[in-house]
Amino acid sequence: MSCLNPSNSFSAYNKEKLIRLAELYSVDFSIVELVALEHQLSTYILDMRSSEEFSSLDNIADLAKQFVKAKKDIVYPLVHQLLVLALTLPVTTATVKRAFSAMKIVKHRLHSKMGDDWLNDCLVPYIEKEVFDLVPNEAVMQHYQKMQNRMQSL
Template identity: 30%
Template sequence: MIQILGITNDLCQALQRKSQDILNAMHLVSNTKILIQKLRDDGWENLLQQVLLFCNNHDIEVPNMEDHYIYGRGRFRQPKDRVTNLHYFRYDVFIAAIDSQLHELDFRFNDEMIELLSLSSSLDPKRKFQNFKADDIYKLVSKFYPADFTEQEELNLKKHTQLDSLKSIYDLCRWLAETEKGEIYYLIDRLRAFSAMKLIKTALRNRMEDDYLTDSLIVYVQKGIAKEFDIDLIIDEFASKKDRRSILKISKTNK
């Protein structure tokens, strides 16, 4: 059991981390299944040797593996279906425990679910949608969401080879604007704005005016443009509007 827990520990820890991205998690699931299956096929002899060594070091009696397994205690002890100790410990305990773990993993992460989550990783917003792939989006639409998209929309996605060169959702929004397809697929940039709004609209900003929220969203969404802003010019413009109670910038004077 400790060997099974050792294999699944990395997966359990990874799934509990909020920073874990979908694709890495699915790779860990696949690797965990492979390692557990390998333990099932080739791990018995190694485990048996470890158990025998432990028993010998601690003066624990080891039953003869060729004898019939006896279950129960005291006068209620009796042979179990005429199976040997080796058969019982290997198949009824060792392999049964591993099969139970594999069944649970297959139930929670079957092949179809892993494929769905792996393809969905293309929509992961982390690192500016670095995992965005047009081909994965097409597979996701055609295989898992055929009822949500028309044949025309699927064909448009497949025929536009320019989508293959897009590296992020921002490139997609720019391409939609340049080709004027943003008027047709207008939800893309809206979803981008709503995604940013969830980060910007905190409890404090909920009590502020909509204009302030709008200004904050513009700066957050258009980060590339915002980096070009000169802070000193902004402060000077702010100070020139009217007298302020506090000084934002201390003038440099020659001593």
């Protein structure tokens, strides 16, 4: 992702690494798009280095904003797609790490005696704490009190 960093007139730019990143995300980039991306990247870097409005940028987030503002996302749609991917990867990675960390804690506490569905049901409130903190305990208690008895006589 540092290959897209606009600081020092895109000094960290590396076309091969950017194409490799796109290849890793074959769901987002087809084979035809990869070929087109290679051509777009060649033109893109020349355009960015010669443009005054992009020379003063310091990070990828500012680049993405200016990219859309200057309507370069229309000229270089695949490069824009790569920029969006580069901006979302850190967030996605952190979320996955947090989920696995939570799973490790919950699974350990229950000594691995549960099925996948039950594990998933236990993990959702643990991982999404911010959402579940907004639900008052009284509302949960009332919901369970209103449920009918599920036990039946044999």
